[in-house]
Amino acid sequence: MESLRFESRDLGRTEAFLNRAYTKMQIGSTAPQVSARISRTAADSMSVDRIEIGFEMSYDADPLGKICLCEVDSGTIEEHATDGWEDAFGPGDLVSFAPPDRPYRGKVVRSKYTITMFDPALLTRVAGVSRKGDAPVRLLDHRPHSRAAARQLSQTIAYLGDDVLANPHVQASPVLLASLSQLLAASVLAAFPNTAMAEPGVVDRRDAHPRTVQRALAFMESHLDQGIGIADIATAAGVTVRAVQIAFRTHLGTTPLDHLRRLRLAEVRTELLAADPSEQTVAQVAARWGFHHHGRLAAAYQQAYGELPSATLSRS
Template sequence: MFAPPDLPYSGRICAARYNITMLDPALLGQVASGGPHGDGPVRLTGHRPHSAAAARYLSHAIAHLRDHVLADPAVADQPLIASTAAQHLAATVLATFPNTALTEPAGPDRGDARPATLRRALAFVDDHADQPVTVAEIAAAAHVTVRALQYAFRRHLGTTPLAHLRRVRLAHAHHDLVAADPAGGTTVTEIAARWGFHHAGRFAAEYRKTYRRAPHRTLADG
């Protein structure tokens, strides 16, 4: 965050405690509104957070990923978990620091936000829900910019591409819970992690809100 990732730098730290959190800079472009058709890679334009609240938000996000998501190797090795965690970290960084990403769709992007765009995006999500997927990849499959994609989802579905992807994965988790043999040793946590839900409590709450019952009850009645 103190220097462009492709340039060397040197510094001196005196009497300090710090944690180093690293991420692929390309992730910033994948989760930002600029997307693959933007004006170049997304860059941070300052190393100070927007506010003390933003700094706390980033700190809490890093602690959560470190202590609850990546601490368990069995969970951290799940491809969807790793992808979701990386995208969450990148999105939090963009929400914390000033950067070059644009957030509002331009005129051409609004014109691209048509139902046909949405159909292509929905088909791609349905076909790739079991794989790590970024907003940029969904936009590329729909042949539009990320801004146009986000505008299409907001305009026609009242949601975001990643929120829709999460709902699709929840539906797949529900199907697996229904189909699982309760005597076979399969657990709710295993099925949740398979579909990218790393926090069992939040998965249970989201599942209960959607299906009006606890996931362990669905598994037991399967």
């Protein structure tokens, strides 16, 4: 996906743009004046769009093929229908707009809202449904299970759209992009009821032995510079995600992803110690190893090594 900007007072141009940017759709309006403004920040398979529709606009759209989240800032979205349900959304609502494979229709009434889209396969990867024959993870409701969960997801979307996706360091780092996509997918899974919500089974607990940890560690250490996630680690270890999570908690007192971050933090330190301060910055080094939030990086680094990463770089 590429970042984009669009602004028009013409209904035909607006419909043509929406067809190019989203999916095939028909829009309509009897309003005497039309105004539409859209801006997109995007990286890899993720996009965050800020949309302002300044008139009453009906829409009838084909499936998007993506997870599509909608957060309303002002105005309303009414008579929105898809997959057997119909609802209306107002300021503060954050919803899953439509299943990736289902058409949808409705009406925007002078509304400002945010559309966040990403590859639905990310849900399955992050949830760890990796065994052959397992069904892809699906969301079971279009509304989050609590207001607190919705607020947390809203903060994640704002962070991605406002702070990081347009950052050139992010755009140039496959590891960083992978960690951000995992963050977004994990936030969605935490917010919405979904088919991955299941307790560990007997097989998961049986497979949570030290050899699982050893295989997982070997895979992590040989793929630190790649955009691996929990599903990749579990597959390399030959077990389910739940099994590898139980194994790490039982034998190392941590989680696979926390351990992966510690390994990458050590690589940051090694690189900072060898770097030339006149040619490298902490942000550049951190981005190469998947750290996109500099405040959290500094706190974790200081806790691990007793100094800030900038201090390590300045004396290298």
